[in-house]
Each structure stands twice: as C-alpha cells, then as structure tokens.
Amino acid sequence: MNLVQNFPFLSIILTLSGGVVCSVLKGSNARKYCYFVLTSVLVGSLLTMAYVLSTGESYVYMMGHFPAPWGNEIRVGVLETIMASLFSGIMLLSLMGGMHHIFEDTEDTKSNLYFTLVSLLSASLLALVYTNDLFTGYVFVEINTIASCALVMIRYRSGKALVATVRYLFMSLLGSGLFLIGITILYDITGHLLMENIAQSVSVLFQTGTYAFPLSVVVVLFSMGLAIKSACFPFHTWLPGAHGNATVSSSSILSGLVLKGYIFLLIKIFYRVIGMNIIFHERATNVLFIFGVFAMIIGSIKAIQEKDLKRMLAYSSVAQIGYIFLGIGLGTEAGIAAACLHIIVHAITKPMLFTACGGFMDVSGGSKKFSDIQGAGLRDKLSGIAFIVGAMSMIGIPFFAGFISKVYLTTAAIEYSSIKTVVALAALAISTLLNACYYIPAMLVLFTHPKTEKVHTHPRSKEMSLSLYIFIGLNFLMGCFSQPIVNAVIQGIAMFR
Amino acid sequence: MNLFVMLLCLFLILCAISVALTKDILTSIIIYMSFSLIMCVIWILLESPDLAITEAAVGAGITTLLFFATFKKIHLIDEEEERASHED
Amino acid sequence: MKIREDYEQVGWRKLIHWVNADLQEDYISKDHVIHDQLHLKENAAQEKNKRIDELKSSLQALAKTHGKQWYEKSYRIFSIFVAVAMIIVLLGVVSQLPSFGDPSNPANNEVSERYIESGLQETGAVNIVAGMILDYRAFDTLGESHVLFIAAVSVLILLRMDYGSDGKLRKTKGIRDEGYDRMYEPRNDLILQTVTRLLFPMIVLFGIYVILNGHISAGGGFSGGAIVGAALILYNNAFGFNKTKRFFTYNTFKWVSFASLITYALLKTYSFYTGANHLHSGIPLGEPGAILSSGLILPLNICVGCVVACTMYTFFTMFRKGGM
C-alpha cells in the first residue's frame, strides 16, 4: 500500500477540514489557505493519476478497519483521477479569476465564509467522483446542494440572486428526494448499498425477471432525480436565474463543475451499478437521448434571445449539458467516452467565458447588459481574447477544445447504425449552427465602436490575468494535443467496470 | 396492536391532507408539530429507539421552533416597518 | 364581559399574542393608555391592509397581463397530474416489494448479520446502531456533521447582522439598527423564569446523559446535542440575550464548532488511515457496558454533541435577532 494510494482519501479529508478552518480565519488568510488546499489536492490527484496509469488497473481504498460491504470504500481509477484533478484545477482557476468580485460582493466579515463553501463544495465533488457506496453518494449530494445554493445566495444584496436561490434549492431538493427513494427501493430488492454487490444482485434479478417493475422504476427515479439536479432539458428552468445572478467565480464553478459532478454520478450508476445492458433494455438511454437533443436545440434558441451576457452563457450551458446527455443517451462505450470528453471540454471552456464576462463587467461599470458592454473587448484586451477562444471552442472550430469532443460525439453516433444516428447528426449540425448564431453577434457587440466617455474601469488583478492565460493555454493544449487525454479517458472507461 | 398502528397511520395521512388544504400558516405549523410527534411514536413501534429520540429532539423540537421563530420574525418585520414609517 | 376576561387569560390566547408579537406590556391591566394604543393599532392595521390590497390588486393585474392566467391553470393541473401519476407508480412498486417484517427479506443478509453477531467485539458498542454509524460506516456520519456545519454557515451568511470592521453595526437596506434591541429582550415573565431555573439544569443533565450513553443505550451525539441546544434556547427565551451573552457569544460558537469538527476529522483520519494500510490501531475497546468503553465512539459522540448543540442554538439566535 504505497503512499500515493492514500492521496484521494487525504484530499477529501483535507478539503472537508479546510472548510472548517476557513470559517475561523480572516478573509485574506482564508483565501491563502483555500489556495493551498486546492493546489495540494490538484498535485495529489495528478500524482495518483500517474500511479494508476502506471499500474494500469483501478484499486479500492478501504475506509476504516472493515472491508467493503460492511465499511465504506472508495474506488480510484484513471477516469476518477482525471475528473478529480480537472475539478480541483478548474476550481482553483475560477477562484483566481473572480477573486476581486468575491471581496466586492460579500461583507468583509463574511468573505471567509465564502471560502468555507468553496472548499466544502470541492470535498463533495471529490467524494461524488470517488465514492463506491450509494448512501455516501446521497450524503455528499446533499452537501453539494446546500453549498452550491449558498454560492448563488452569497450576493444576497441583489433580490434576483435570492429569488434564484430559492427556486434552485426547491428544484434540487425534489431531485435528491427522488434519488433517495431510488436508493431505498434498490436497497430493499438487493439488500446492498455497495455498487459491486448491487450490480451482481441486479444482474441476477434481471435474468430471473423477479422485481422487474421496481427495477425499471428505480432506473426512472435515478435518471429523473439526477437529471433535475444537472439541469437536463425539461428541468432546466432554474439554471439561467441561478448562474446569471451569481458572482463571477460562483457562476463559473456552478456551470463548469457542479453540474458535472451529478452527471458523473449518473454515469457511474448507469455503467457500474445497473449495467448498460439493463439500461438499454429499459430504454432509459432513449429518454435521455431525446432530452439531450431538445436541450441542444431549445437551449441555443433561448440563448439567442437573451439581452444579458451572463444569462446567455447560462443558456449555452443548458445546450452543452444537452451534448453530454446526447453522449450518454447513445448507450455505447464510445458514447460515454465522448460524454466524458465533453465534460472535460466544457469544464475548461465555460469558466473561462464567465471569467472573461467578469472582466467585461469591470470595464463597463458592473453591468452585464449587451447595451452597456458595447466594445468592452477592446477596453480589456485579455478578456476579449479569452472570450474569442472560448466562443471558438464552444462553436467547435478545429484547433480548439470543443472540436475534439464534437468529433468523438459524431464518431460515437456514426458507430450506432439506426434512426438515432440520423437524429444525433442532425441535432449536432443544427446546434453547432445555433451556437454560432449567438456567439458571433456577442463577439460583434464586444469588439465594435467602443463607447467614447471614460467609464469607471477596475484595474485587472494579476490573479485574473494569470488564470485567463492558463485557461487559454489549457484550451489550446486540449485542442491540439488531445490524443493522450483521449486515450486515458478510453482506458478509464474500459477499467470502469 | 394492529388497530393502534392503523389509527396512527390514518392520523398521519389526515395531517398531510389538512396541511395541503388549510389557508392559515400558524395552524399548518401546529399540524406539522403533531405529525412529527406521531412519527416519534411510529419509530418506537418500528423498534428503532435511536430514531425516536432524534426525531423527538431534532424533528419535532428544533424544526417547529424554527418555524415559530420565522413566523414571529415576519410579524416583527411588519412592526418595524410601521414604526419606521411613523417616524420618518 | 366575564367570559371575555377569562378568554384573555387562557394560554392559547397568550400563545397567539406571543406569536403575533403584540407588544403590550401587561395584558391584564385595564388603564386607558392600553385601550388608546389598541385603537391606534387597529386603524393603523386597516390602513396597512388597504395598502396591501392595492399592491396585491396591481400585482394581479400585472400578472394577468403577462398571460399568466392560463399558465397558472395549466401549472395547477400539471402538478395534480404529476402527484396522481406518482402515487399510482409508487403504489405499484410497493405492491411488488418484499413484504414488511418478513425475516427472509433480501435486506437481512450477511451485512446486517455481521453487524449484529460481531458488532460488540469489533466496535465495543452495546448499541449496534451507534457502533455502525461511528465505526463501520463512519464516512457517512463525517459527511453528515459537515452538512449541519454548512447549513449553519449559510444561515450565518444570510441572517447575521453585518458588523463593519469597526464593530459598529453597518446599516444595510431593510435591516433595522440596534436601537430596537428592547424588542428582543423578552418580557421577564416570572412564571417562565422560575420554571426555567428549575428545568434548565435538568434538561442539560439529560442531554449530557444522552450524549455520554450514546454507545450503551439509544441516543447519541445528534439527539443529545439537540436536547442541550433546546435547553440553551429555553434559557435565552427566559432570561434574554444579556444573560446568555455572559457564557455564549458568537466566538464560542465559532471556536467550539471548529475545535469539535477538527478533532472529529483527525480521529477519523487516524482510524481510516490505520484501517486502510492494515496497521493495528492501538485504541482499547474497554469492557462493554462501561461508559469509557468502545474506543473512539465516546469522544466522537461528544464532538458531534457539541457541534449540534452550538448549531441549534445559533439557528435560533440568528432567526430571533441576527446576532448573539
């Protein structure tokens, strides 16, 4: 049991206790401590990824003195460590990107509590990625829900943020209620809470055909519950309000990472607990496929009508979530690999767009309406470049990150020879066109005839420039040299069983 | 013994329906308090005393207390608005 | 007239008055000042109701013009449809689930068998549920106390009156200043204070008993902490904030919950680390039934009890006054 294998467990404990420590420190010390925690978690998960890639198979870490079905257990594989390092890295960058906004929006006696929320949120994301037990998943889904609603509510001076938080919290609680009922029924018919044991008894139940109806209701409850929480198409009404009115770093964390944590849990449940053949038989993937297609189309149409930059980006998140659900809806291993790739791509691109939007708000007097940020791209060059790179990658131009995941989505769709391929390809084409229809006008507004009179500009902090440079670098790295990452994801999926 | 359990369950359902239908908030809070107390009795019937104590102390005790505190706070806010509007 | 007098004394009427925050000092006294105040209040109330009705009607009109009319109807019908569909589907599931209370259910498998058969030997806890929560599946309960902590943090962010760095209360929109503190000092009601002087030590003693005996009889950190929290709330209600400030301020909450959560995390890290790397953790389990038995479960229960007590009291004070 060499030392590197302890890093996932230590990173969860570090972030959990980091939240507690931050609540006691002053605002600026809490900021330094939060940076320290997130960088050590990033380094730890990168080292674990190197270790797991070298050994080539995932290992199981026993939490406590008792083996799996009795005690808790986390399972560490290639895909999990990729997601863990992605989540902690992007959280670090989005914090750096919106730092001065945090101190402006919160009272100075309460800004350290913001870092408590961020580190507890990263703890719950890590636990969701690593956990091998359904009820531990539920407990950390609850921490995730309260922390993300608190992140939106941190700007409680603006009434819109409060209303968005209430609607977000009620919808999220409906989702976790359905999720818990699913766990209860599954525990009742299989007697286990651990993912491997449930998988065995579910496959036995499926062969013998006993409890067939409860099993299909469990699949429906899991997909509905987690679809509500990750803002899949028919349940996305809370998302534009929540992401549109939060502070800069909150909205990038929420749209880049929190939605992905639930989707990763859904992939784990579909792939490892219930097994893809049963899911295929239950036709749950078709339902998610249709939701994905509708999300891609209607999300983009709504984004075109928006007059407010942040709400437009929020609606484009709804469309990108639709891509991920399209990938899951295909049901094949290639489909899930494409979905994971798109999770990585969207996690890299969307926080960059939100941070750039924060930069535009600084130079145009804090308003995010299109009429006010006219020509803001010229006033703040770096945010402008970051916005261009992000928009290009969202549209899917080659040499940018978005292109890679779109290519793999299409190859996964083509592999699948039925009506689904035609619908998937049509949806991909239409939504790429619609993406262009709202990103290009936004860029036109940002880069033409800037306002003449001097608007109160906020000097861009070094942290924000550094985070934007790293974001742009990541985007190009993912766009041009994506082969190692793609192989790692495919190897992770193979090892996932 | 079975009749007693049937009565408790019937009371639970009646509580749930009456909260859905009443207009006044104060009565619905009090109905929720009685719902929690009946839940404690049901936890004992289900042979799990841990849950009974926790539900009694945390569910019936603290939650209902918070509901009353919110209800009173809302009336306090109205009082201040009047006092403030009278003064300025 | 006599019936009205008795009606005034009845506890129920007092409860309604307490909840409606009627601030008359002494309800029983008959002097005119009270009656004038009552009249003043009545027509002020009517005035206010008129204003609210106007606001409501304008809102209705506004809502109507937005074509909300059909939206509300369809929303209502849709929700009833969802509820009925859910009842039918879930009743269908319940009718096919294994029957209630039957020993051969899939849930009574080797997992619960080991908890019962060797629970006492492995964790030393007589109460198997406490042993299971704080030793077998300890990672859930670690997450659990952090759920409570994060809820306390969010309530603090929302409701705590924002004191500027210079300690003076900063005037934020809609929040009144310290001047109305008299509003929070409860009327020192003689009955409540004498009862509290009797009950407070009993309840705290019972709460501590429930925490300490978590691994022997039913109870444990969560319920014991809630009982102690309820005792603190009772004390605050009876004697007011000046008295409770002597021994419980915001700093005590901050440092007590920090200390207990960090010791909880450290103890659990130790036991997880030694467990995962198959090292022998030299924590004696003691002989069952004694208070100082079952290894780590007693200190963990005490930590959880402190966190829950402080959080419950902070919830109440934040709702009551937005400060300690």
Place this chain on the structure above:
Amino acid sequence: MIQLFINYYETVAVIIFSIGFTTMLLNRNLIKKIIGFNFMDCAIYLFLACKGYVEGRKAPIIIDGVQSMEAYINPVPSGLVLTGIVVSVSVTAFLLALTIRLYYRYHTLDIEEIIVLSKKEED
C-alpha cells in the same frame, strides 16, 4: 393489491410522499412549501426505516449478551435514517433563513408575487 395491506407502512409513506410532493410543487406560500418538503422527507425516511423491521425482533441494543441474529432487527436502515433526519433539519433551517431574507425585501411570502416584483426591480 393484498400486498399493499401487508406493507401498510410503505403505502402510508408513499401517500404522504405524494401529498408532500404536491404541496411543495403546488403551493405559492413559501412556508407551506417548506412544510411540504418536510412531509416529503419524513415520508421517505419512514419508507426507508420500515425496510429494516423484522416481525417479533427487538431493537438492536444487545441485552445480557444475546448476540444471535434472530433476536434483533436490521440496524442498517435506522443508521441511514438518523443521518437523513439531520439533513432535513439543516435544509429546513437554510430555507427558512431564505424566507426571512425574502420577506425583508419583498414583504410577501407568495413566491409568484416575489418573482414578479424581482423582475420589475433593476439590480
């Protein structure tokens, strides 16, 4: 159909879950929605806890050394529900704090009016 009367606890739990779900979805008053959420959560925990009950067995506290499985019920569901009850208290406290904050600003508990008012005001 008979099975419904055998698992009567689960039937009651499902009915209360749906009523709570509707109150939470249908009602416009914030405090009513929170009470509906509490009903929903209590029903789910009743549904979970009655999975562990076994006829004629006692609570899992070992009395005078008897450690056979036939004497005690399954401890796992009551452990899970203990965690759940504290989760629903924390979420209720957070929701009530939000209601107070909204009442400071909009002086109404009706979520539809609040949405209409918040759309009107420019932040």
